[in-house]
Amino acid sequence: MNNKKYKLATWVSLPDRQWPNKVIEKAPIWCSVDLRDGNQALAVPMSIPEKLELFNTLVKIGFKEIEVGFPAASDTEFNFLRKLIEENLIPQDVCVQVLTQSREPLIRKTFEALKGVKSAIVHLYNSTSPRQRKITFNKSRDEIKQIAIDGAKLVRKFADDAEADGSHIRMEYSPESFSDTELDYALEICEAVKEIWKPTVENKIIINLPETVQYTTPNIHADQIEWMSRNISEREKVLISLHTHNDRGTGVAATELGLMAGADRVEGTLFGNGERTGNLDVVTVALNMLAQGVEPNLDFSHLPEIRSIYERCTHMEVPPRQPYAGDLVFTAFSGSHQDAIKKGMDIRRKSECGDVWEVPYLLIDPEDIGRDYEAIIRINSQSGKGGVAYVLETEYGYDIPKAMHPEVGNFINDTADRLGKELSPEEILHLFKDEFVNRVDLLKINSYKISYGENSEDVSISAKVSYKGADMEISAKGNGPINAFVNALEIAGLKNFKIADYRSHAIGSGSASDSAAYISLINPETSITTWGAGVDSNIEYAGLKALVSAYNRYNKA
Numbered sequence: 137m138n139n140k141k142y143k144l145a146t147w148v149s150l151p152d153r154q155w156p157n158k159v160i161e162k163a164p165i166w167c168s169v170d171l172r173d174g175n176q177a178l179a180v181p182m183s184i185p186e187k188l189e190l191f192n193t194l195v196k197i198g199f200k201e202i203e204v205g206f207p208a209a210s211d212t213e214f215n216f217l218r219k220l221i222e223e224n225l226i227p228q229d230v231c232v233q234v235l236t237q238s239r240e241p242l243i244r245k246t247f248e249a250l251k252g253v254k255s256a257i258v259h260l261y262n263s264t265s266p267r268q269r270k271i272t273f274n275k276s277r278d279e280i281k282q283i284a285i286d287g288a289k290l291v292r293k294f295a296d297d298a299e300a301d302g303s304h305i306r307m308e309y310s311p312e313s314f315s316d317t318e319l320d321y322a323l324e325i326c327e328a329v330k331e332i333w334k335p336t337v338e339n340k341i342i343i344n345l346p347e348t349v350q351y352t353t354p355n356i357h358a359d360q361i362e363w364m365s366r367n368i369s370e371r372e373k374v375l376i377s378l379h380t381h382n383d384r385g386t387g388v389a390a391t392e393l394g395l396m397a398g399a400d401r402v403e404g405t406l407f408g409n410g411e412r413t414g415n416l417d418v419v420t421v422a423l424n425m426l427a428q429g430v431e432p433n434l435d436f437s438h439l440p441e442i443r444s445i446y447e448r449c450t451h452m453e454v455p456p457r458q459p460y461a462g463d464l465v466f467t468a469f470s471g472s473h474q475d476a477i478k479k480g481m482d483i484r485r486k487s488e489c490g491d492v493w494e495v496p497y498l499l500i501d502p503e504d505i506g507r508d509y510e511a512i513i514r515i516n517s518q519s520g521k522g523g524v525a526y527v528l529e530t531e532y533g534y535d536i537p538k539a540m541h542p543e544v545g546n547f548i549n550d551t552a553d554r555l556g557k558e559l560s561p562e563e564i565l566h567l568f569k570d571e572f573v574n575r576v577d578l579l580k581i582n583s584y585k586i587s588y589g590e591n592s593e594d595v596s597i598s599a600k601v602s603y604k605g606a607d608m609e610i611s612a613k614g615n616g617p618i619n620a621f622v623n624a625l626e627i628a629g630l631k632n633f634k635i636a637d638y639r640s641h642a643i644g645s646g647s648a649s650d651s652a653a654y655i656s657l658i659n660p661e662t663s664i665t666t667w668g669a670g671v672d673s674n675i676e677y678a679g680l681k682a683l684v685s686a687y688n689r690y691n692k693a
């Protein structure tokens with residue numbers, strides 16, 4: 137590969153950096169840029185009804201600052217903001233934000249669109265990096281700074297007019313391409329804008345430091361943010377805001393380290409929609425906080441619903457491995473993961489672990505974000521006995537004995553391997569029943585009668601059975617129905633095993649529930665065991681059927 141074509145990323149000299157010792161302890165101010173940065177990256181930008189549906193969803197999630205568009209860009213963008221204002225669709229505690237380039241006609245148009253708004257943030261930007269100065273603008277450092285100054289003055293003037301008309305206007309400035317800009321120069325421009333806007337502690341300005349394109353590792357981003365946070369004057373009058381993209385796949389990491397480095401605010405989009413590889417995914421950062429015990433102040437407890445609104449409005453798709461939201465992120469196919477998850481869930485069901493989430497392999501409880509446990513374990517050729525047992529138990533109520541897990545697991549696993557596909561829970565049930573439950577291929581009970589003596593351990597059985605297609609009657613006594621039936625088989629010369637294990641349980645609850653029984657037979661010579669299961673509304677018959685199933689499997693093998 138031609139690595140000589142690319143330059144080493146910007147490096148910041150900050151030997152006494154503090155951020156590596158920090159942890160994220162509280163949520164930042166969140167600002168959604170779905171309706172602007174996300175929208176501008178769509179092949180077909182959202183229509184007004186789509187924008188409105190997403191706006192309402194963002195409000196419900198709990199965003200208090202929402203960049204609703206670039207009003208000077210198109211009629212749709214302009215009219216959407218007018219609709220929000222004229223139809224009074226902006227909740228009292230929500231502040232809308234609008235973006236504009238630092239150009240007079242665009243700033244004027246932006247304020248036209250804002251007429252009558254109660255509270256808004258006007259977000260001014262111009263690009264500042266050496267490559268943007270040279271290539272896009274062909275301007276010197278001073279000329280680029282002048283673009284920011286001119287724009288800031290206009291915003292100040294229009295904002296004063298709007299304030300006189302009863303609107304509350306806050307201001308945000310972005311030295312676009314900040315992460316690729318010399319730090320001293322970025323600071324110089326931000327100070328120039330700040331000087332014009334004259335923030336106070338009560339009315340802070342937002343200095344947004346975008347990682348417009350990711351050129352560096354997240355630690356350098358954190359150094360840049362800490363450097364700006366430490367060097368900007370009157371820090372108490374400034375909110376430092378992050379706006380990362382994801383070119384290197386590290387938008388989330390850069391944002392998290394940026395927060396440790398002192399940022400107050402985060403701009404991003406749901407599921408990371410945005411230019412190229414996307415903006416920061418706010419869902420991931422917020423839920424990462426939740427997973428560390430920090431209240432994120434955004435409500436993602438109905439994530440699947442949010443995802444489907446997002447997909448409908450943007451026509452984008454959330455990929456299966458997207459953190460928290462993807463179809464597969466709470467699913468284990470592989471045996472050892474399934475085993476650990478099943479054990480973790482069993483302990484949780486029995487409430488043996490208090491409230492703290494400890495299920496291995498699952499970062500958070502899927503139920504906390506409105507997902508269910510059903511799809512946690514899915515079965516293919518990589519799956520193990522624990523996973524198969526989990527599906528049979530959680531989906532169908534078969535609590536198969538632990539000693540039976542390997543036999544059932546191997547059988548299902550081999551079938552998945554042979555078929556070369558994932559098996560659905562219905563297919564697993566079908567295979568399990570066919571192979572293990574109520575088998576009648578060799579020996580079959582046609583009818584039976586049990587009578588009890590005075591002592592409950594004094595049991596007689598007489599049964600009509602067919603063996604290899606021939607009908608016969610067998611009878612014997614024993615200390616229970618199963619023992620009596622085994623003795624009857626012995627008298628008929630059909631016994632070539634010993635019983636190794638027996639379990640039973642009710643499936644479901646209530647008087648109409650079925651019983652399931654499981655019996656393992658052992659070959660006295662080889663010590664090899666074979667399991668079978670029986671299901672019947674009568675627990676006694678379920679046990680006999682389990683014995684017959686095991687017998688049929690044992691003698692078939």
Ligand SMILES: CC(=O)SCCNC(=O)CCNC(=O)[C@H](O)C(C)(C)COP(=O)(O)OP(=O)(O)OC[C@H]1O[C@@H](n2cnc3c(N)ncnc32)[C@H](O)[C@@H]1OP(=O)(O)O
Nearest residue numbers: 176206208209210237238239261262263272273283312348
């Ligand atoms: C990193 C980001 O996401 S920034 C946001 C980007 N979003 C968008 O661009 C979406 C909306 N944009 C648009 O609809 C259009 O670009 C408009 C309406 C804003 C402007 O349209 P036009 O003026 O026709 O075209 P265009 O955007 O190409 O303008 C380029 C000119 O603006 C200048 N310019 C670009 N950005 C800025 C800025 N922030 N401040 C001042 N001037 C700027 C360029 O240098 C160029 O000047 P030149 O013509 O003298 O070379």
Ligand SMILES: CC(C)C(=O)C(=O)O
Nearest residue numbers: 261310312313346348
């Ligand atoms: C306008 C700025 C904040 C932007 O969208 C970016 O730099 O990505």
